[in-house]
Amino acid sequence: MSAVFDIIASAGLWAAVLRIATPLILGTLGALLCERAGVLNLGIEGIMTFGAMIGWLAVYNGADLWTGFLVAALAGGLFGLLHAGLTVTLGLSQHVSGLGVTLFASSFSYYVFRLLVPVAGTPPTITPFQPIHIPGLSDLPFLGQAVFSQTPPTYAAILIALALAYLVFRTPLGLAIRMTGENPHAAEAQGINPMVVRYGAVIAGSALMGMAGAFLTLSAFNSFFPTMVQGRGWICIALVVFASWRPQRALLGALLFAFFDGFQLRLQTVLGGVVPYQLFLMIPYVLSIAALAVMARRARVPQALMQPYRRGER
């Protein structure tokens, strides 16, 4: 029991929580934005993989770290354009099209990576983001180490979450996005073009997913390897439901989730000899399923989610 207390009282755990949460925050926000406009984007897993690869590749070839992020965001946006073309213009099944985007984006990432980076014994690395020192705040006892010793993208992710919460609930654009997700016919009657809103939301959301992936290679680790996203995208999709499609709750959900993940990682080192490590690794996935089971009925689903909009056809 005291071991558990030691883990929770260590500043290292809380620093890790914020670090683990960052890609989840960005990915969940991206998926949330798409779904608020009525489009489920299961391309997330592949878009994160591609973002991780292309962001890393840009930096490996001499770009600076923020340019790497930008490249990942642009690439994510392009995959968003593909997904929007399939699901908004053609109105195809959002499930199947999203899976197609994931399969294509991830296999394409591996192809490009293998083509441009020769096989080596140790994977090539870059110098990732370093924690920034905030005068005053970073020197605080405990809090300084636990909260204020993160890399810049982590702070950026939290700011993006707050900005998105404001955008979705406090601006005319946010209203247009929500209307399109609830009832595109009514939105059109108000002079909003649901097609344009859906395209915009899916492209912007996918750009966030690309950034979520880039965080893995540009801040959390320093190299790219296949399968590094490890289902984080699917967890983000589950977190959107858990967050009931609200950006603030998405932030909290990602943090809560990261807390359990960081906690199990540290618990492994305590109980590692007794309990197989795979049981610990299962926890995030099982938790996501549990969260879905608890929240699915209670969550307010955007009413037009997964329904294609075709003018003059109901």
Add this chain to the structure above:
Amino acid sequence: MRFERREHRPVALVIATPLIAVVAALAIAGILIAIAGAPVFEAYWNILKGAYGSRLSATETLTRATPLILTGLAAAVAFRARLWNIGGEGQLYLGAITVAWASSHLIGSWPSALQIPALLIMGAVAGMILLLVPLWLRLRFSVDEVVTTLLLNFVAVLFVSMLIDTVLKDPTAFGWPQSQSVADAAMLPKLLARSRLNLGLVIAVVLALVLAFVQSRTVFGIQSRAAGLNPQGAVFAGVPLGRTLVVVACVSGGLAGLAGAVEVMGVKGYVTTDLSPGYGYSGIVVAMLANLNPLGVVVAGLFTATMFVGADGMSRAMGIPSYIADVIVALSLLTMLIAVFFTQYRIRR
């Protein structure tokens, strides 16, 4: 420009759809090969040669097609009823490990004639059970099964990894995490000597024929389709929706579990965590390429296996990463979706 629903779907167009989709996918992938600096047609020729150029490679392609046909059928059956089973990968692994456990700990001494059918059934049941969990969550808590089946893939692979690291670990494998081998009597008979081609292919093709019959000629076939096309309408028409979905899930999960069982009993003999190079996910593409038609799944499974086996050979010969096979397969899913759309709609100005 807008789209208008076609009154009739021309039969010739429906038949040509997968071909057009595959050609389009190969054309796009051709651009990627050209960018890599290799002659495109030579690369595709090398893929064909790699897949069918020798007796060994041809039998290898057929062996590879076996699990793809089974996971393809698993996806096709489920998708027809709009049950989004994306958990084929996890169900495959659970079927595989169940067989490895049962044969090494339970019924390894049984004669082949009894042991093989028993193991196949056990593998299938394991897959079923794994799919019934997300189906129960959907029916009881209205949880979307796409995400739960996807997440369960990771749980299942970790579970298998745990077992082959601990209780089912083969002590003679030099510390490598590998399950104990199945008994010799559990191995499926070979179809051809000096090859890995085994009875699994026959099982897969026969099951495709049975499913084609069931889907087009039985009440259950109609019910499962109705459940997918219009659930509310199906209920009004007296279709027991819950029960139909449970049966669909059992068939779908069972087929994916069987894919794992057949892979262990026909090819590997034991389980590792790289038993499947994503057969569960490729099965989704196979099903979509076949337009969810069981007989089409056999052809689509063969196409996918051709790409995977052929790309390995081509990669060695020309230095193009073998991931190009995954790219082609994923692209054909996307082009197939678009092609199917244009059999249903036409462009109007």
